[in-house]
Amino acid sequence: MGYMTEERRMIQEHAREFAMREVLPIANKLDPEKGDIPMELREKMAELGYFGITIPEEYGGLGLGYFEYCLVVEELARAWMSVGSLLARGNSLPGCEVWPEDRRRDYLSRMARGEFLRCTAISEPNAGSDAANISCRAVRDGDSWLITGQKYWCTFADGADCIVLHARTDPNVDPERRHRGISTFMIEKPRGGFPEGCVGNPIPKIGYFGWRTYELSFDNCRVPHENMLGEEGRAFYNFTGALERARANTAARAIGLARGGLEDSIEYSQQRVQFGRPISDFQAIRFKIAQMAAEIESARQLLYYVCEEIDTGRRCDMEASMAKWFATEMAERVTSEAIQIHGGAGYTTHCAVERYWRDARVTKIFEGTSEIQLRIISDRLLGAGGKR
Secondary structure, three states: OOOOOHHHHHHHHHHHHHHHHHHHHHHHHHOOOOOOOOHHHHHHHHHOOHHHOOOOHHHOOOOOOHHHHHHHHHHHHHHOHHHHHHHHHOOOOOOHHHOOHHHHHHHHHHHHOOOOOEEEEOOEOOEOOOHHHOOOEEEEEOOEEEEEEEEEEEEOOOOOOEEEEEEEOOOOOOOOOOOOOEEEEEEEOOOOOOOOOEEEEEOOOOOOOOOOEEEEEEEEEEEEHHHEEOOOOEHHHHHHHOHHHHHHHHHHHHHHHHHHHHHHHHHHHHHOEEOOEEHHHOHHHHHHHHHHHHHHHHHHHHHHHHHHHHHOOOOOHHHHHHHHHHHHHHHHHHHHHHHHHHHHHHHOOOOOHHHHHHHHHHHOOOOOOHHHHHHHHHHHHHOHHHOO
């Protein structure tokens, strides 16, 4: 099946040109300094419509599918994964479909213009892979809710315009149905700061620079009831339903990182001379590069299939987990090989391959660890607990 239409190739080529011209030089300069993604770059992305790729045209978006979204993500991540990840802070506001039409239009149109971006607060110190273990609570107080508790791994919590937070609204937790009674709230806040009743502390990371990741502490943070997203008590279902897209997004980012490692390795191997010859002449290097390229293309074709399934509305949770697992495991291998091809130079911050490797490593953890993906796949094939 031919996935790439002429329109998709044009979108891909335009994103590639933008990434290599605008994003890569900034990444090469700022990542070693742990600097932030410049606002000017965000504004250029907004002008290209990248924050509204999947938002309907009637709301000011491009009205395209998740396939096109992942094409752009791969290209941006090839230059700097953090910039590719920034797209997910726009493009949708899950749960806003329950809002009145005029309110939904207002927020989505601002999002499509890059004027209203979000971050997500789901994980907690004791709720990572076990998302049903959320303990952050929301208590109704008149026309508002009061949020109290801790959230962890909240990337872009300072730069976003709102925090999309999951909290427990039903205090009566059934041990057999812990996923029930969790709701989602949109907490609006000033860009560059935190809402009243919330304190953020940055988490020291080994990569994924360009923006900061926070631990957030909420103490009676007040949120209007109208800012609830989706139905009360059903956030877990909405969250898990969106995981196909999230995992496809991560696969696209991983493929972009791996491609950066491959392309830089090809260029370096043709320039680096040892024993009187470019190292690209040696079979050991040639075979590494061939294997890297084959693994990248295999991951990409699996991702394309998943994107087509998502856009046609067919369930593909197992295949999305396969794409996420295969692409992220591949990205760590490929970027590690890229460092090996670069030799000592690859272990310095003078070469971008060390950045690709550091960033690839985290893709095996977020949006569900590799182990979680294997559990999902095996449960679909064998039944839960390995029983049919």
